[in-house]
Amino acid sequence: EPEVTQTPSHQVTQMGQEVILRCVPISNHLYFYWYRQILGQKVEFLVSFYNNEISEKSEIFDDQFSVERPDGSNFTLKIRSTKLEDSAMYFCASSWPLGVPTGELFFGEGSRLTVL
Amino acid sequence: DAKTTQPTSMDCAEGRAANLPCNHSTISGNEYVYWYRQIHSQGPQYIIHGLKNNETNEMASLIITEDRKSSTLILPHATLRDTAVYYCIAAKDSNYQLIWGAGTKLIIKP
Numbered sequence: 001e002p003e004v005t006q007t008p009s010h011q012v013t014q015m016g017q018e019v020i021l022r023c024v025p026i027s028n029h030l031y032f033y034w035y036r037q038i039l040g041q042k043v044e045f046l047v048s049f050y051n052n053e054i055s056e057k058s059e060i061f062d063d064q065f066s067v068e069r070p071d072g073s074n075f076t077l078k079i080r081s082t083k084l085e086d087s088a089m090y091f092c093a094s095s096w097p098l099g100v101p102t103g104e105l106f107f108g109e110g111s112r113l114t115v116l
Numbered sequence: 117d118a119k120t121t122q123p124t125s126m127d128c129a130e131g132r133a134a135n136l137p138c139n140h141s142t143i144s145g146n147e148y149v150y151w152y153r154q155i156h157s158q159g160p161q162y163i164i165h166g167l168k169n170n171e172t173n174e175m176a177s178l179i180i181t182e183d184r185k186s187s188t189l190i191l192p193h194a195t196l197r198d199t200a201v202y203y204c205i206a207a208k209d210s211n212y213q214l215i216w217g218a219g220t221k222l223i224i225k226p
Contacts, residue, residue: 004159033213037157042216042217042218043154043160043203043216044216045213045214045215045216048213056213058213089157091159091160093159093160103148103150103165103205103207103209103214104150104162104165105160105162105214106162107159107160107161107162108159109158109159110157110158110159
């Protein structure tokens with residue numbers, strides 16, 4: 001069964017450093033998303049991406065964050081100058097719109113980011 | 117998107133049907149009801165969705181009331197592996213962001 005894969009599974013970084021989280025969405029999917037979940041808290045939407053541009057973003061997704069689809073398979077989330085409060089599990093998801101509501105998302109297993 | 121309300125936690129005996137309620141009294145006509153679950157901080161897993169008709173798939177059944185103000189997710193024969201947090205989300209088609217609540221922590225007991 002096709003799945004969304006994320007790397008790394010866990011990254012530890014120092015405050016102020018840049019991190020890149022990588023995702024390989026399901027190959028025929030067209031919509032891509034990043035969500036995050038701070039430990040013990042709710043899942044929060046960050047950004048959605050379609051046709052090589054951001055479709056929608058939340059207030060959390062400020063200038064510190066960026067997304068990119070550098071090739072035909074990867075979808076990345078870059079966090080510049082990480083802060084302690086960026087420590088969270090980051091989930092990538094993908095979906096496709098053709099005849100299916102976009103609320104049916106397929107999630108990866110997540111990348112745990114720990115900022116020290 | 118409409119706000120949803122779910123109980124904080126529920127228990128169910130292994131092998132019995134688990135019935136998880138969700139209230140979405142302000143749901144609009146073009147909003148679907150989606151159910152996801154999250155097993156111990158893993159990535160959320162899509163379960164089922166519906167608009168107004170009852171739906172069934174290999175994982176669960178979704179019963180939506182006629183007025184669409186509430187719904188029930190049914191896991192027909194719960195197993196220990198069904199222990200998870202279950203999220204009910206109301207969202208429009210072509211809505212890019214899903215708004216997640218706290219969900220219901222379902223504990224399946226032997």
